[in-house]
Amino acid sequence: MKDNNRVYLKLNVALEALIDRWYAWSHLVSPATAALNIKGRHIGIMESYIKYPQIHKAAANNPKMLGGPFIDYSGERIEEISELLEMTKKKREKMLNFTKAISQVNKLLQNEADGHSLNTLYSKVPNELKGLIELYYDLNNRPNFRFFESLLYNTEYYDESAQSISLQLVESDNSRSFVFSTPRLNDENLIHLDMPFKNGIIDDLFKMKRIPADYTEIKEAFNISPEQESLFQSFFTKEAPSENRKYKGKGIRTRYFGHACVLLETNEISILVDPVLSYDGYETDVKRYTINDLPETIDYVLITHNHQDHVLLETLLQLRHCIKNIIVPSGSKGNLQDPSLKLMFNVIGFNNIIELDDMQSINVDNCCITAIPFLGEHSDIDVRSKAAFHVSLNNNLNVLFVADSCNIEPKIYERVHEILGDVDVIFLGMECDGAPLSWLYGPLMYNKLERSKDQSRRLAGCDYDQGMSLIKIFNPKNAFVYAMGLEPWLEFISSIKYTDESKPIIESNKLVKKCIEIGIDAERLFGEKTIEY
Structure with a gap:
């Protein structure tokens, strides 16, 4: 009976990795660059959209403006963007303070590092950065600092709770607009799931593009709600993909x-x-x-x-x-x-x-x-x-x-x-x-x-x-x-x-x-x- 419940994941099921509902890339994972992108990119784009939604609509529809800092929701869903903005400011308050500390330590070095020893400046480093940075001069005696990045990942500034994934069916080449400037809001055609990227059930799911597994087990592993199940079920098929034969030639x-x-x-x-x-x-x-x-x-x-x-x-x-x-x-x-x-x-x-x-x-x-x-x-x-x-x-x-x-x-x-x-x-x-x-x-x-x-x-x-x-x-x-x-x-x-x-x-x-x-x-x-x- 269980064999009858075995299914494959359809080949056009896409996963989007998200951080604070924004399409994730490496600079949004690393804590320092993430903090600066939240402040200097995400918050600014959302505030601009709330204030000037029609400008964003016009820019998003202009091919010459593709890739610019414009949210592509046709000037609509302003209330949801406002909610996301407030949630971001509240949840990421420590990250925003962290960006202020980065700016402060830079000013400290520019103003007080005059070529003499930097030892006395460590006591002036903002609390948010204490124990996380080294101060140094380059060989032209220009001051700078570097992070102990492995320590940074073990602080509150790396927050896995900000990570999530969305699942959807890609049904045409142009079914998604430019993803780096538009946060991913709830949508009837996607399933949004809060989970860290390291979660192994992501691997279990995508193995199913080649190896069938029990539908009920994968549904329960993802904790799919009754409201989500109809869409989730549409991601699967009984039909096996075409066989991909390993290259066995003698060449390359x-x-x-x-x-x-x-x-x-x-x-x-x-x-x-x-x-x-x-x-x-x-x-x-x-x-x-x-x-x-x-x-x-x-x-x-x-x-x-x-x-x-x-x-x-x-x-x-x-x-x-x-x-x-x-x-x-x-x-x-x-x-x-x-x-x-x-x-x-x-x-x-x-x-x-x-x-x-x-x-x-x-x-x-x-x-x-x-x-x-x-x-x-x-x-x-x-x-x-x-x-x-x-x-x-x-x-x-x-x-x-x-x-x-x-x-x-x-x-x-x-x-x-x-x-x-x-x-x-x-x-x-x-x-x-x-x-x-x-x-x-x-x-x-x-x-x-x-x-x-x-x-x-x-x-x-x-x-x-x-x-x-x-x-x-x-x-x-x-x-x-x-x-x-x-x-x-x-x-x-x-x-x-x-x-x-x-x-x-x-x-x-x-x-x-x-x-x-x-x-x-x-x-x-x-x-x-x-x-x-």
Whole structure:
């Protein structure tokens, strides 16, 4: 009888990880950056919406304003946003005081640290930060401080009660609007559940996309109310997904899943780079690989850098149960703007994190993975949690994942080439018109940057000249440019609406054309792509 109650989770069931009802990303998990984003982003956006709902409505409907700080509720649901705002201010009062303390210690250092010993200043550190920071000078005698981040996670400033998940069916590529500027309110088409991200029942649920389980048991595990059950039941099916056969070839298979997500497979190992997956189970005009095209076990996930579209918790939490190891770039050990990826993953239930420094390698199963320097794309801020990856498989295929690294100083990659040599395949991003510094790092800045400076310091990848310089240095046989957010299923995390006249399209077209002219197989990717070697 119990077998008759066994069901699969539908392939188009999506999980959204939420913090204070906002779409979660790594800077909302790490306590210091979370506090500053609550104050400098979330509260400001909600206050603006309450005061000027029609401006938000107009901006949300304007494609040119996509990605801006505008709530997409058509100027409605003002009362609910007001309630969320008041709840946030009340529940996060200590976090808001924490941001004041960060500002105070910065002013203390700027005003009183004159090159003499900093020992006497510890007594003046605000109580909220006592025992959590170290004061220091750089070698130009400029004062700064760093967090003991592992201690920070063990304070009241890391509050798992702010975490929740929502479950919903994704039934079209554009069923969700841009998620980073609109809090997730209650909706008849989603189930909202308060639980920490580390909760193992999330793994139990998403295993069911391949392995059936008892419906009643999973319903009870999630404590589904009678009012929620009809919708919850619609997330399941008796129909088994199509069988995904493990790659058994003697060579190497490379599959592009969209954005910067690439899967490398041999008959011994699987490597997934920057996981961002589409959903299956609905009609679409663009072919793409989905979660059902992944192997049952992923040996290594590679994370290139700590931005929202490369550390997508929505995808990673769904895959957590089948990931053996995650390789991340090591960070700067407590700098405010560069929270540790390893610590962040650990507290949300990933206990399989490997950190690599520049030019450090891991060797396993006829595979060598090396982290190499990643330049630019971080607006000239001191961020170390970024790495391009060189992967050597079976001693006969070398693949370079440059991601969004911007080749602003080719000599660095010339030195890398002296160590690693030519590659067979290169994947690179060419979003050379990236957002200004304030779009991502604005809430962390002590003082608002002048507009001209803000606009000059952009989150940008390679242009044609920088990309071709990489091609000439590493001499690949294949060169692939990422789709740069153009795939329709990524609109919910991408603020990009390129046209044929957009600089990244012009520059990447030019690079692809030049590569083909000089005998390199090249393509700007879009949707699914398989290459076998």
